[in-house]
Amino acid sequence: MTSLTVREALGKATAVLRSHGLETARLDAEVLLAFVLKTSRSRLYIDSEKILSGDDLTEFFSLVERRLNREPIAYITGEKEFMSLIFKVNRNVLIPRPETEIIVEWVIEKVNKLLLSPDNPIILDVGTGSGAIAISLARYLPQAEIWATDISAQALELARLNAKNMAVEDRITFLNSDLLTGIPARLKGKAHFVVANLPYIPKEEIPHLPAEVAGYEPHIALDGGGDGLDLYRKLIPQAREILAAGGWLCMEIGMSQTKTLASLLPASNWGEGIQVLKDYAGLDRFIVAQNRI
Numbered sequence: 001m002t003s004l005t006v007r008e009a010l011g012k013a014t015a016v017l018r019s020h021g022l023e024t025a026r027l028d029a030e031v032l033l034a035f036v037l038k039t040s041r042s043r044l045y046i047d048s049e050k051i052l053s054g055d056d057l058t059e060f061f062s063l064v065e066r067r068l069n070r071e072p073i074a075y076i077t078g079e080k081e082f083m084s085l086i087f088k089v090n091r092n093v094l095i096p097r098p099e100t101e102i103i104v105e106w107v108i109e110k111v112n113k114l115l116l117s118p119d120n121p122i123i124l125d126v127g128t129g130s131g132a133i134a135i136s137l138a139r140y141l142p143q144a145e146i147w148a149t150d151i152s153a154q155a156l157e158l159a160r161l162n163a164k165n166m167a168v169e170d171r172i173t174f175l176n177s178d179l180l181t182g183i184p185a186r187l188k189g190k191a192h193f194v195v196a197n198l199p200y201i202p203k204e205e206i207p208h209l210p211a212e213v214a215g216y217e218p219h220i221a222l223d224g225g226g227d228g229l230d231l232y233r234k235l236i237p238q239a240r241e242i243l244a245a246g247g248w249l250c251m252e253i254g255m256s257q258t259k260t261l262a263s264l265l266p267a268s269n270w271g272e273g274i275q276v277l278k279d280y281a282g283l284d285r286f287i288v289a290q291n292r293i
Contacts, residue, residue: 003051003052004051004052004057005048005049005050005051005052006033006037006044006047006048006049006050006052007048007049009033009052009057009060010026010029010030010033010044013025013028013029013032013033013060013061013064014026014029016064016068017029017064017067017068020068022067022068028064028067028073029064030044031073031077032060032063032064032067032073032076032077033060035063035076035077036056036059036060036063037052037056063076070210070211070212070215070216071212071216072095072212072213072216072217074089074095075089075090075091075095075216078090080095080096080130082096082098082100082101082132082136083101083104083132083136083139083140085135085136085139085166087130087131087132087135087162088130088158088161088162088165089130089158090158091216091217091218092152092154092155092157092158092218093129093130093152093154093155093158093159093218093221094129094130094217094218094221094222095217096129096130096132098280099252099279099280099285100132100133100197100252101136102277102279102280102285102286103133103195103197103250103252103277103286103288104133104136104137104140104195106250106277106286106288107123107137107141107193107195107248107250108137108140108141110193110248111141111144111192111193120143120144120145121141121143121144121145121192121193122144122145122147122187122190122191122192122193123137123141123144123145123146123147123191123192123193123194123195124146124147124148124149124180124183124191124193124194124195124242125137125146125147125148125149125195125196126149126179126180126194126195126196126198126235127149127150127151127179127196127197127198127199127221127231128148128149128150128155128156128159128174129150129152129155129159129197129221130155130158130159130162131148131158131159131160131162131163131172131174132162133148133195133197134146134147134148134159134163134172135159135162135163135166135168135172137195138163138166138168138171138172139166139168142171144171145171146168146171146172146173147172147173147175147183147187148172148173148174148175149174149175149176149177149179149180149182149183150174150175150176150177151176151177151178151179151220152176152218152220153176155221156174156175156176159174160174179198179231179234179235179238180194180235180238180239180241180242181238183242187242188241188242189241189242189243189244189245190242190244191242191243191244191247192243192244192247192248193247193248193249193250194235194239194242194243194247194248194249194250195250196232196235196239196249196250196251196252197251197252198224198231198232198235198251198252199220199221199222199223199224199228199231200224200228200229200231200232200252200253200254200257201222201223201224201228201254202224202225202226202227202228203223203224203225203226205228206219206222206223209222227257227260228253228254228257229253229257229260229261229264232251232253232261232264233264235249235251236249236264236265239291240269240291243291244291245291245292246290246291247290247291248288248289248290248291249265249270249288249289249290249291250286250287250288251286251287251288252285252286253284253285253286253287255283255284255285257284258276258284258287261287262274262276262287265287265289268292269291269292270289270290270291270292271289271290271292273289273290274287274288274289274290275287275288275289
């Protein structure tokens, strides 16, 4: 392969990616080259005239080829930032989304504002995937007792690795469980928060999702059944049993599902305190409801 500088390699890769319709072509090229060189994106511009080795060029353009096939950047590099933490990801787990940080921040603020007693609030993360929610809560709420469940053993294996990398593995209990069915009876009526980012895409819509999602992310983490809310219908009564009086159920949803999901939370069980939280685009993204028991 012809010798190229960092600047030239970035330019060539950007042009190829853009010609294939990738709107984030320049960013993608920078992330991939920084990954190959084990450096930062800003450093690429400081070292813009550095000649790349043949091995680095070969690796870089092989990764660019994978991106041309619409493989997500996070799966190519094997990592994704969430809550200022770096998580390992693979095709066994959904890639953490920036908007999910909103519900993590909401829980952190609620815990700190309420000054919960006892001093170790119990928080359950349902469908933990890479562990992004549970591990972030463990890092930013060191007093919390965290439980994380997932039906996928492969996902839990990765979540445990991430927890170890973040030095919080001793404060999170991981369970291979269908939603909350594996939570021990001693926690019944004791949890302060149940947080769930469950599959909520209607089954018939999955083939029409962007190629990066439909072609690579695990369908078990996307498929929410007929209207996308099948798993939430199962979770809500389970959460009622686990939550303490005044405990919060926090659910991520699709923007068109607010009314339907709210109808599954009758005031007799959840009071009048149901709140809808919006994402960074101003779209309905979360419903939080307080247990009345």
